[in-house]
């Protein structure tokens with residue numbers, strides 16, 4: 623079977639279906655702290671069924687991208703912000719933080735060794751997935767004393783198979799993603815597990831994603847399952863971006879933050895205030911609505927559905943402000959535009975703090991990951 627992608631291959635690789643040749647890995651135990659990060663061949667990992675992550679769910683992750691630049695070099699987008707958030711997520715789940723620089727060095731070194739996996743096509747990138755899990759073996763509900771940090775990489779194109787077509791979102795009447803004091807602002811696996819039932823409900827309603835409302839009143843729009851939400855008012859008095867303010871029930875998205883800053887620079891007014899589901903659905907409140915996150919960058923929202931109504935946003939198509947912001951961010955990420963913010967971080971050769979293991983890497987070129995190693999899926 624021919625895979626959709628390979629190093630230097632063309633065509634749309636889709637999202638997260640194939641992985642590069644290597645991975646970065648480090649271990650932690652209470653007595654020794656974090657080990658040196660190593661680059662090893664991408665391979666299945668084996669764990670005892672009594673490993674604590676399977677039972678108590680201490681698992682956090684990140685998602686960031688490396689982009690091929692016009693001069694052939696490679697830059698990651700805001701890796702330090704992702705590193706800080708990774709440590710914050712870890713802290714919320716009582717997992718150990720990493721020393722400054724470890725996260726970025728691991729990502730840099732992985733991208734550097736697998737640089738031929740960074741696509742050059744417009745809108746494509748190498749998606750990095752750092753994660754940390756409790757690796758201690760034993761039952762007993764307490765914070766584990768051993769952890770594993772792993773970074774894998776996947777060449778990606780469009781997050782949605784149909785590209786930047788508008789998506790429809792479903793405001794679930796039954797489920798809640800996050801409550802005050804909970805884990806909503808941590809990028810932890812459990813948040814996703816808890817949202818899958820709503821995702822099934824959304825699909826049954828013909829919708830692409832869940833639109834989460836607040837836990838207390840079930841009235842205030844918070845975010846999507848894996849993307850933040852921004853509303854656009856485009857009127858005679860100018861353009862405003864309206865975004866629900868970040869609180870501990872909302873993931874502090876780096877794409878959201880970047881788009882709001884870019885919007886300000888483009889002369890838009892940026893307003894962070896609560897938006898109710900009634901306001902979001904009322905005809906004329908907003909001319910455009912979009913979701914944003916590292917994976918999809920910007921996904922226009924064409925309609926919002928609740929059990930009682932379906933509200934089409936504008937004409938249901940991707941709006942000009944949405945597309946302008948999307949293009950501006952992508953141009954900054956892939957080096958076609960200036961970077962006045964210092965968000966691009968060049969991937970340099972050889973991070974001295976990371977050890978390259980001389981184990982030959984299996985190649986995923988021309989095979990799907992499942993084919994390469996059936997135990998890895």
Ligand SMILES: *Cc1c(COP(=O)(O)O)cnc(C)c1O
Nearest residue numbers: 848849850873875876877915916
């Ligand atoms: C990752 C994530 C986002 C988007 O964050 P980015 O930093 O922009 O990728 C939004 N919401 C949730 C729940 C997430 O997990």
